[in-house]
Amino acid sequence: MHRVRLAEIFPPGGPPITAERYELRSDTSAHSHDFIELAVVTDGTATHVSAAGEQHLDRGSVTLLRPGDWHGYHDCRRLVVYNLYVSPEAFRRELAWIRAAPHLGRILHGRSDGPLRLDPATLRIVETGLAETAAHTGPVYAVRVGILLCLLGGTAVSEDATDDQAAHVHPAVPAAAQLLENDIQRAWNLDELAATVSVSPPYLTRLFTAQFGVPPMNYLGRLRAERAAALLIETDLPVAAIGRLVGWHDPNYASRRFRHFFTLSPAAYRTRFRPGG
Known part of the structure; x- marks a missing residue:
């Protein structure tokens, strides 16, 4: 098991x-x-x-x-x-x-x-x-x-990672990642995140993608999906409530974003993977 x-x-x-x-x-x-x-x-x-x-x-x-x-x-x-x-x-x-x-x-x-x-x-x-x-x-x-x-x-x-841009990590990248990780509920947008770490939005996107393989907002979406998945198998909270807890306030949007990462709706994910379910 x-x-x-x-x-x-x-x-x-x-x-x-x-x-x-x-x-x-x-x-x-x-x-x-x-x-x-x-x-x-x-x-x-x-x-x-x-x-x-x-x-x-x-x-x-x-x-x-x-x-x-x-x-x-x-x-x-x-x-x-x-x-x-x-x-x-x-x-x-x-x-x-x-x-x-x-x-x-x-x-x-x-x-x-x-x-x-x-x-x-x-x-x-x-x-x-x-x-x-x-x-x-x-x-x-x-x-x-x-x-x-x-x-x-x-x-x-x-993977033959040879991109010279990733060889030196700009301090804005870990700072931006930490901001997203520390507050996934916040209604982040790229402009606000870039301003907080003192770089332009296109530059942050380029740096972030070089280091993590995904742009900042995709990174945030994955963090939210991961937290939602954990709540689905660990709690009895309604799916809509879980969406709000991770920053997805529209249930339909929350379901679409969750499916993007795990190919299942939140309800189907809970039914299939919850222990003892």
């Missing part, structure tokens, strides 16, 4: 990164969760099913899922997958420097057209570390952070 809630994965006072190993020989039902998951295939093959469609997986494939993303595995043939779970808050606190590093923000926040890949040498390093940390042996937290860096760095290289 896949765990879908932060509290189930990260107990109070525990580290914000953990790992598990799965060996799958049959289909798994689609499920969602409210944390970041990096799934690394070390053996076998399968078809990965998600809002992005169906994608073939084999050794070296890496799937990155953000909070709210749903997925499952079909046609599993001796599939061995290691899941590295990371609390989203960790990237806003102790690991905030990672997403500000050149190219890594785009891996964490941008949409990929397919599974990421690790080269054989990096995969061997990651596989060894995952096997150790999944068994809870050795300096676990340090190993997990190292694995995370290898995964993100290795997939960034595989």
Whole structure:
């Protein structure tokens, strides 16, 4: 049974990164969760099913899922997958420097057209570390952070990120991201956000997209959708109330924006993925 809630994965006072190993020989039902998951295939093959469609997986494939993303595995043939779970808050606190590093923000926040890949040498390093940390042996937290860096760095290289503009992060970019994250209910617009961080709207859009792979308002929309997804599976609040809580005051607009990210209406998402539902 896949765990879908932060509290189930990260107990109070525990580290914000953990790992598990799965060996799958049959289909798994689609499920969602409210944390970041990096799934690394070390053996076998399968078809990965998600809002992005169906994608073939084999050794070296890496799937990155953000909070709210749903997925499952079909046609599993001796599939061995290691899941590295990371609390989203960790990237806003102790690991905030990672997403500000050149190219890594785009891996964490941008949409990929397919599974990421690790080269054989990096995969061997990651596989060894995952096997150790999944068994809870050795300096676990340090190993997990190292694995995370290898995964993100290795997939960034595989994406061939060569945009010089992303090599130096303008301070307006993390400042704008933090403003959006700290107040997703606010009726932000690009002009107001750009003025707050003292750059022009077109320049902010260019800088932000280079670092995170999406423009600022798309980034805000994703934050709202992620929070709405968590509330749908964690609470009994009406869908319209959840929309208002994340800054979408028109129910029809809220439903359209939610569908844009997860391909399901809020009500259908709750019915399909709420534990025990």
